Amino acid sequence: MTDRPMGFDTLAIHAGTAPDPATGARQVPIYQTTAYVFRDADHAAKLFNLQEVGYIYSRLNNPTVSALASRVCALEGGAGAIACSSGHAAQLMALFPIMQPGRNVVASTRLYGGTIQQFSNTIRKFGWSAKFVDFDDPKAIAAAIDDDTRAVFCETICNPGGAISDLDAIARVAAHAGVPLIVDNTTASPYLCRPIEHGATLVVHSATKYLTGNGTVTGGIVVDSGKFDWSASKKFPSLSEPEPAYHGLVFHPTLGNMAFTFHSIAIGLRDLGMTMNPQGAHYTLMGIETLSLRMQRHVENAQTVAEWLEQDPRIEAVTYPGLKSSPYHNLAKMITPKGAGALFTFRVKGGYEACVKLIDNVKLFSHVANLGDTRSLIIHSASTTHRQLSPEAQVQAGAAPDMVRVSIGIENVADIIADLNQALEKATA
Numbered sequence: 139m140t141d142r143p144m145g146f147d148t149l150a151i152h153a154g155t156a157p158d159p160a161t162g163a164r165q166v167p168i169y170q171t172t173a174y175v176f177r178d179a180d181h182a183a184k185l186f187n188l189q190e191v192g193y194i195y196s197r198l199n200n201p202t203v204s205a206l207a208s209r210v211c212a213l214e215g216g217a218g219a220i221a222c223s224s225g226h227a228a229q230l231m232a233l234f235p236i237m238q239p240g241r242n243v244v245a246s247t248r249l250y251g252g253t254i255q256q257f258s259n260t261i262r263k264f265g266w267s268a269k270f271v272d273f274d275d276p277k278a279i280a281a282a283i284d285d286d287t288r289a290v291f292c293e294t295i296c297n298p299g300g301a302i303s304d305l306d307a308i309a310r311v312a313a314h315a316g317v318p319l320i321v322d323n324t325t326a327s328p329y330l331c332r333p334i335e336h337g338a339t340l341v342v343h344s345a346t347k348y349l350t351g352n353g354t355v356t357g358g359i360v361v362d363s364g365k366f367d368w369s370a371s372k373k374f375p376s377l378s379e380p381e382p383a384y385h386g387l388v389f390h391p392t393l394g395n396m397a398f399t400f401h402s403i404a405i406g407l408r409d410l411g412m413t414m415n416p417q418g419a420h421y422t423l424m425g426i427e428t429l430s431l432r433m434q435r436h437v438e439n440a441q442t443v444a445e446w447l448e449q450d451p452r453i454e455a456v457t458y459p460g461l462k463s464s465p466y467h468n469l470a471k472m473i474t475p476k477g478a479g480a481l482f483t484f485r486v487k488g489g490y491e492a493c494v495k496l497i498d499n500v501k502l503f504s505h506v507a508n509l510g511d512t513r514s515l516i517i518h519s520a521s522t523t524h525r526q527l528s529p530e531a532q533v534q535a536g537a538a539p540d541m542v543r544v545s546i547g548i549e550n551v552a553d554i555i556a557d558l559n560q561a562l563e564k565a566t567a
């Protein structure tokens with residue numbers, strides 16, 4: 139190997155892994171172990187003091203799980219990363235080092251339904267709260283940020299409608315306010331967009347989706363850019379001041395651009411315990427090896443299906459940002475130049491009834507609450523993932539009652555279209 143920086147496709151296969159030092163195994167072994175034998179008492183003490191990096195206990199750290207975190211870190215261009223048990227766990231882990239009771243996060247109205255739920259109700263149990271605003275309007279974001287705001291949160295390609303966030307503009311607002319921008323990059327994957335290059339501080343993933351790619355794992359990742367100055371203000375005492383949860387260690391000055399990552403492992407994973415298991419990490423590592431190839435086919439198929447739907451008289455509208463008719467078309471060229479993802483919604487003439495009939499008649503598509511699978515997936519968001527939202531919030535989130543959401547898979551595109559065609563025939567008969 140040479141010193142020249144390696145391309146994305148190469149990193150997807152090699153980053154974070156080397157032949158196993160013990161056996162030479164070429165694939166990353168599944169280190170199915172809970173604990174690790176210390177060399178001696180001094181070694182153990184150094185590990186617990188974070189003076190030496192190594193393995194203590196698999197709730198904190200495991201070689202297979204670390205390999206996955208390092209690989210995604212390389213793909214996102216970050217300084218450090220942690221893997222955890224789900225996308226929702228990743229979101230809590232991203233907020234944990236920077237939030238305190240009474241603090242808030244300013245979040246986009248266009249988020250995964252489960253995230254809106256987590257941010258609206260569950261985080262209140264920690265004394266945190268969220269303020270939801272329209273992220274198409276940077277002025278609205280700036281206006282919502284107050285003295286207690288500790289983060290700004292959005293998705294790259296917004297679930298379910300496929301709207302694209304203007305990450306550069308949003309990052310400028312966050313930077314001006316001195317708070318980190320957290321970007322959920324699940325629906326784009328680092329192949330389509332690397333939010334850190336657009337100014338994001340932290341990137342979160344549901345590894346359950348495109349990273350694993352075939353609907354076999356529940357997992358999450360947090361990547362830290364290492365670029366945020368946690369000590370520039372008094373807003374982030376867990377990182378910039380003595381941390382009582384870790385015998386008074388001052389993380390930021392001591393650990394520099396790895397402060398957030400070490401805090402997340404030493405305290406977040408230790409005390410919240412939302413750890414990824416080695417078997418899950420193994421499946422996700424396998425998935426990432428083919429991420430580029432899959433994403434290329436996902437976006438190619440999505441573009442073809444969206445164009446076909448748009449010209450079909452049974453369809454009212456299609457939201458895919460790859461279409462010239464989309465208000466996000468130009469933004470997509472800047473934020474996701476290799477393709478606008480494979481997630482979008484379309485409105486069926488005949489409303490709610492027709493949507494339900496369509497879903498009941500698809501054969502190749504699977505009716506599931508998931509996205510980012512090799513298989514094409516379909517769901518009626520208003521009656522499932524977004525059903526706990528008010529009708530107004532459903533429309534705001536891009537999940538109106540006459541809308542169907544699809545996650546276009548990597549099957550033969552003619553087969554995908556044929557399935558939608560026959561189901562639409564029955565739905566609109």
Ligand SMILES: *Cc1c(COP(=O)(O)O)cnc(C)c1O
Nearest residue numbers: 224225226250297324344346357
């Ligand atoms: C699925 C998803 C999540 C939650 O991830 P889990 O792995 O299901 O916990 C968060 N954000 C987005 C955009 C998602 O699609």
